[in-house]
Amino acid sequence: MKHKILCPVCQVAFLQEGHLKPQEVVICPVCGAKLEVTEVEPEISARKLEQPPQEEIEQRIEAFAKLRGFVFNEDRGMVLEGLMEKKKQFGDFFCPCKFDNIPENICPCLETRKGFVRKEGRCHCGLFNASKG
Numbered sequence: 001m002k003h004k005i006l007c008p009v010c011q012v013a014f015l016q017e018g019h020l021k022p023q024e025v026v027i028c029p030v031c032g033a034k035l036e037v038t039e040v041e042p043e044i045s046a047r048k049l050e051q052p053p054q055e056e057i058e059q060r061i062e063a064f065a066k067l068r069g070f071v072f073n074e075d076r077g078m079v080l081e082g083l084m085e086k087k088k089q090f091g092d093f094f095c096p097c098k099f100d101n102i103p104e105n106i107c108p109c110l111e112t113r114k115g116f117v118r119k120e121g122r123c124h125c126g127l128f129n130a131s132k133g
């Protein structure tokens, strides 16, 4: 059975196979966010899994990199610090290298989700890389 779930992080609806139950945790295949199923009737709904911020963003970028086959370089720690700072100041993990704190810039940002890394070899701030080096 396939369920349609709207990701509250990237706002994309995706299909999830299996018999889902409330409190089950799924990973958004579009942005890597960890989601918790809240409702199954009449429709599946999910929210962001409650996690400490550092754990949340680390697991999200790890999951996203794994889904896309991307790697991190030595800037990872610095970008993560920037992301944590944005979370503290502006309430969400907006890209630390972008000026606008808008939903499209929540990490992984929209251009990154849409194939920028494949084209340019890395994302805007260099967190996600198509390959090592």
Ligand SMILES: [Zn+2]
Pocket (backbone or CB within 6 Å): 007, 008, 009, 010, 011, 012, 028, 029, 030, 031, 032, 033
């Ligand atoms: Zn998502």
